[in-house]
Amino acid sequence: MPFTEQQRRSLAAKLKHRHVKTRANQGATISYVEGWHVIAEANRIFGYDCWDRRTLSPRCVWSENQRSQAAALYTAKVQITVRAGGEVITREGIGTGFGRGPSSEAAHEIALKAAETDATKRALATFGNPFGLALYDKDQAGVTRPLRPNPGRRPLFVLQRADEDEEKFATPGAFTDAALASIRAIDNLDALYVFWQRNREALAELRAAQGPAGGQAEAIILALKARARVLGAPRSAKVDSKDDVRAERQSELAFPKEKRLRNKDHLKFVARQPCLICGRKPTHAHHVRFAQARALGLKVSDEFTVPLCSVHHDAIHLAGNEQAWWLAQAIDPLKAAAELWARSAGERIMSDEEALRVALDLLHVPSRVRIARSELLPKGVPILLRIAAGDQEAASRAALLMGREPQAVQDAATFFIEQILMCPEADSYRVLGANQDASNGELRQNMALLIKWLHPDGQLNQQARFISRVTLAWDDLKTPERRAAYDNRALKGARRPRRSAKARQRSRMPVPRLYTPQPARRGLLQRALYFLLGRRSR
Numbered sequence: 001m002p003f004t005e006q007q008r009r010s011l012a013a014k015l016k017h018r019h020v021k022t023r024a025n026q027g028a029t030i031s032y033v034e035g036w037h038v039i040a041e042a043n044r045i046f047g048y049d050c051w052d053r054r055t056l057s058p059r060c061v062w063s064e065n066q067r068s069q070a071a072a073l074y075t076a077k078v079q080i081t082v083r084a085g086g087e088v089i090t091r092e093g094i095g096t097g098f099g100r101g102p103s104s105e106a107a108h109e110i111a112l113k114a115a116e117t118d119a120t121k122r123a124l125a126t127f128g129n130p131f132g133l134a135l136y137d138k139d140q141a142g143v144t145r146p147l148r149p150n151p152g153r154r155p156l157f158v159l160q161r162a163d164e165d166e167e168k169f170a171t172p173g174a175f176t177d178a179a180l181a182s183i184r185a186i187d188n189l190d191a192l193y194v195f196w197q198r199n200r201e202a203l204a205e206l207r208a209a210q211g212p213a214g215g216q217a218e219a220i221i222l223a224l225k226a227r228a229r230v231l232g233a234p235r236s237a238k239v240d241s242k243d244d245v246r247a248e249r250q251s252e253l254a255f256p257k258e259k260r261l262r263n264k265d266h267l268k269f270v271a272r273q274p275c276l277i278c279g280r281k282p283t284h285a286h287h288v289r290f291a292q293a294r295a296l297g298l299k300v301s302d303e304f305t306v307p308l309c310s311v312h313h314d315a316i317h318l319a320g321n322e323q324a325w326w327l328a329q330a331i332d333p334l335k336a337a338a339e340l341w342a343r344s345a346g347e348r349i350m351s352d353e354e355a356l357r358v359a360l361d362l363l364h365v366p367s368r369v370r371i372a373r374s375e376l377l378p379k380g381v382p383i384l385l386r387i388a389a390g391d392q393e394a395a396s397r398a399a400l401l402m403g404r405e406p407q408a409v410q411d412a413a414t415f416f417i418e419q420i421l422m423c424p425e426a427d428s429y430r431v432l433g434a435n436q437d438a439s440n441g442e443l444r445q446n447m448a449l450l451i452k453w454l455h456p457d458g459q460l461n462q463q464a465r466f467i468s469r470v471t472l473a474w475d476d477l478k479t480p481e482r483r484a485a486y487d488n489r490a491l492k493g494a495r496r497p498r499r500s501a502k503a504r505q506r507s508r509m510p511v512p513r514l515y516t517p518q519p520a521r522r523g524l525l526q527r528a529l530y531f532l533l534g535r536r537s538r
């Protein structure tokens with residue numbers, strides 16, 4: 001066979017259930033696989049340069065105007081060519097696509113793209129289950145099943161370590177602590193994957209549990225992802241920056257310097273939580289002072305913060321021994337801080353993942369751009385701005401998170417900024433990549449990233465035409481006074497009543513001027529004749 005052993009295993013593997021989407025059609029539920037996923041699977045299995053797609057005979061079957069909108073129906077034939085082992089394999093598929101839009105051009109474009117995507121999926125489905133072949137089976141035996149906890153079993157959590165050691169726990173908290181400790185001790189990706197495979201059922205039961213146990217399952221999953229990124233990150237032998245040189249020298253010391261992380265978003269997240277003592281709001285993010293060694297003019301790392309109301313925040317600062325104060329409250333602040341740090345990291349990862357998924361979807365399906373322009377911006381737009389600005393660390397982290405190549409993530413971020421942020425109807429908030437509830441610091445950070453992306457020395461200097469829009473948007477929102485004035489102008493413009501067509505026509509007509517006759521002035525000869533004839537001038 002022309003395919004390699006790894007390719008044959010991939011083609012024979014089951015289709016994962018998370019890639020199967022459903023929609024309702026005339027009272028029935030239809031399962032399908034999205035087009036971008038099928039193309040991504042072809043790139044993964046066959047290779048980026050080992051297969052081609054060719055549209056042979058697109059044809060418009062029907063088109064008409066429906067309720068002030070244009071509609072069209074297309075059919076297309078697509079030919080897939082795969083080169084493997086010196087042989088060429090050709091498959092064909094026929095698909096249909098329906099499109100609707102405000103204009104006939106938009107409707108025909110959407111319908112043609114939908115027909116090409118449908119034909120591509122049908123042609124690739126002949127290669128195996130990963131391309132949707134398993135969905136043609138009514139029982140879907142070639143699709144994996146989601147793990148479901150057994151409700152009849154006693155809630156006893158079993159932790160299976162990577163070294164085939166097994167330990168049972170009666171409470172979710174004890175299981176979570178042991179799992180987090182085991183994850184931190186794993187030193188390679190293979191052992192981490194084995195740990196994940198052995199504890200999938202226990203994690204499913206922990207996630208299905210009520211109360212705080214569900215959050216503990218998310219903390220374990222986030223810890224697994226973070227450990228995988230650390231173990232899978234490439235180690236560069238060349239040190240370029242001064243910070244890397246300083247870190248390398250400090251690691252060689254007998255007593256290396258402790259890291260003190262700073263994260264404003266995490267402090268805002270902690271301040272939104274209820275007080276650990278009384279449960280009241282609002283709260284302050286309190287740094288646990290005994291978590292790290294004291295330093296002159298430096299607080300402990302932001303990962304060691306807990307929420308406290310103003311009353312208990314004052315009480316803990318007035319107490320001389322903070323550790324004894326926490327013991328009197330019967331609360332472990334370090335454990336609570338670790339859970340909050342994991343939850344905050346989970347929110348950041350989910351927001352970044354949301355923005356990256358939207359950008360990749362728009363890159364693969366450009367017809368969704370018109371819909372995305374009318375919706376609010378997704379969370380995590382700053383990660384796209386950092387990737388577009390040339391942040392290699394952000395690009396690598398996003399590529400690992402989404403399972404894509406760094407260049408694909410770079411193209412998706414650039415496409416999102418050009419089509420969504422810089423669209424002609426975008427306001428100043430959208431141009432800066434933020435919604436109206438964004439803080440001034442977020443707007444300033446996004447503006448700096450956009451300016452870096454548009455710098456003439458960068459690789460993407462063809463987008464320099466957007467520099468005037470970014471500077472004008474920042475000029476509208478850079479101070480609270482200008483931002484309030486901009487919001488007022490936008491609010492007045494939104495509430496301005498729309499005049500009828502007849503009223504607009506009357507406003508364009510010239511205003512007639514009323515004619516007022518002026519009294520005629522008599523000349524010198526006429527006045528002389530009146531004088532000689534003895535007549536008085538009236």
